[in-house]
Amino acid sequence: MVTPSRITLARKRRGLTLAELSQLAGVSLQSLSNYETGRTAPRRTTxxxxxxxxxxxxxxxxxxxxxxxxxxxxxxxxxSKTPARTLDAARAAGTLAALLYDWIEERFRLPVADIPSLGKPDPETAAEMVRTTWGLGSSPAPNMVHLLEAHGIRVFSLAPDYAEVDAFAVWRGRTPFVFLNTMKSAERSRFDAAHELGHLVMHGSDRECVGPEAERQANDFASAFLMPASSVLGHMPAGAHVDQILKGKAIWNVSAMALTYRMHDLGLLTDWQYRSACTELSQRGYRKAEPDGMKKRETSQVLTKVFQGLRSTGMKPAAVAAELGLTPDEMNKMLFGLTMTMVDGGGQRAALEPRRALSLVP
Known part of the structure; x- marks a missing residue:
C-alpha cells in the first residue's frame, strides 16, 4: 500500500512542484494531487x-x-533570498536524516539531550551559562560536532546539492537536530554549529525563533561560546594588526572575520580598526574562504562509531539504506563531510546486538 506522505516528501526532496513531477513522470496533475492527499492510490506501474x-x-x-x-x-x-522550494527540499532531506536516526536509535543507545533551559538571557550570558553547565570554563571549545553529540544533539549534514542553504536546527519532539552545510570551511562549520546551538538554547518551541533578531542573537551566542571574553582579552592585544589576528584565530579555531568581529565587540578594535582589518582580510581572500585554515574538518563520532559497529556485524551501509528505502547516494548525502564511511555496494542484514551504548567524548 502506497503511503501518500512519502510521495510528497520525495517530491519536496527533489525540489519539484506537482506540475513538474507530472511532466517528468508522465502522470496527470490531478492524479498526483489525489495520490498525495490519499484520495486514490497509484497502481504499481505508476x-x-x-x-x-x-x-x-x-x-x-x-x-x-x-x-x-x-x-x-x-x-x-x-x-528572503532562498526560494521556498529550496527550503522545503532541505527540510525534506532533514526528515530523511531523522528516519536514519530512528533506525540507529533502535539499535544503539545514544546520549540523552542535555540542552540547558535558560529562560531569556542575553546571548553573552547564555553562552557563559552553557559553558559552565557543560564544564568548559573559558577554554577554547573542543570539536563542536563531538560536543553537540555528547550532549544529545543529533548532527547530520545538509545535502551538498543545496549548498546555498545554511545550517539549521530544529526540535523534533524532545530530540534536537542540527544540520550542517559541510561545503563551508571547517572554521565556518564550527561557527554554524555554535550558531545552531544558540537557537536550541535561546529559541525553544515556546519562544520566537525566526527573523533577523533571532539570527543576530544566535550569531552573538556563537561568537561568545567559541571565543569567551576572558580568553580573547587574555590572548589578543588591543589594536591588533591583521597578521596578529591570523595567528590568533588558530587558538579558537574560528575564521579570521569571526575573531575580528569578536575583538571589535569586546572593544579591542576601534570602528576604524575593525573596518580596516575587514577590508584587508577581504583582499587576502578571507571573506568567503579561510586560506591556511584548519587542516581537518570536524566529523561525527556517533555516525562513525555506528557504521563501524554495523560493519563488525557484517552489515554494510548500503544495506542500511535499503532498509530505509533509500538509495546509497541519498544516505551518503546525510553523512557528507561528517564521516569517512562511504556507502559501498551490497551488504547483507546481520544479527545486531540489542541497543549497544556508544562511548562518546566531547
Missing amino acids: VERLAGALGFPGGFFTGPEIDELPADGISWRAR
Whole structure:
C-alpha cells in the first residue's frame, strides 16, 4: 500500500512542484494531487514511474507514515533570498536524516539531550551559562560536532546539492537536530554549529525563533561560546594588526572575520580598526574562504562509531539504506563531510546486538 506522505516528501526532496513531477513522470496533475492527499492510490506501474522520476526505490513509497520536521521550528538565515522550494527540499532531506536516526536509535543507545533551559538571557550570558553547565570554563571549545553529540544533539549534514542553504536546527519532539552545510570551511562549520546551538538554547518551541533578531542573537551566542571574553582579552592585544589576528584565530579555531568581529565587540578594535582589518582580510581572500585554515574538518563520532559497529556485524551501509528505502547516494548525502564511511555496494542484514551504548567524548 502506497503511503501518500512519502510521495510528497520525495517530491519536496527533489525540489519539484506537482506540475513538474507530472511532466517528468508522465502522470496527470490531478492524479498526483489525489495520490498525495490519499484520495486514490497509484497502481504499481505508476509507482514505478514516480520512483524513476524521483530517484527513490519503489519500496520507499510503501513505508509507514512520515511526519516532516516542523517548518515553524526552523530559523532560516537567508529565508528572503532562498526560494521556498529550496527550503522545503532541505527540510525534506532533514526528515530523511531523522528516519536514519530512528533506525540507529533502535539499535544503539545514544546520549540523552542535555540542552540547558535558560529562560531569556542575553546571548553573552547564555553562552557563559552553557559553558559552565557543560564544564568548559573559558577554554577554547573542543570539536563542536563531538560536543553537540555528547550532549544529545543529533548532527547530520545538509545535502551538498543545496549548498546555498545554511545550517539549521530544529526540535523534533524532545530530540534536537542540527544540520550542517559541510561545503563551508571547517572554521565556518564550527561557527554554524555554535550558531545552531544558540537557537536550541535561546529559541525553544515556546519562544520566537525566526527573523533577523533571532539570527543576530544566535550569531552573538556563537561568537561568545567559541571565543569567551576572558580568553580573547587574555590572548589578543588591543589594536591588533591583521597578521596578529591570523595567528590568533588558530587558538579558537574560528575564521579570521569571526575573531575580528569578536575583538571589535569586546572593544579591542576601534570602528576604524575593525573596518580596516575587514577590508584587508577581504583582499587576502578571507571573506568567503579561510586560506591556511584548519587542516581537518570536524566529523561525527556517533555516525562513525555506528557504521563501524554495523560493519563488525557484517552489515554494510548500503544495506542500511535499503532498509530505509533509500538509495546509497541519498544516505551518503546525510553523512557528507561528517564521516569517512562511504556507502559501498551490497551488504547483507546481520544479527545486531540489542541497543549497544556508544562511548562518546566531547
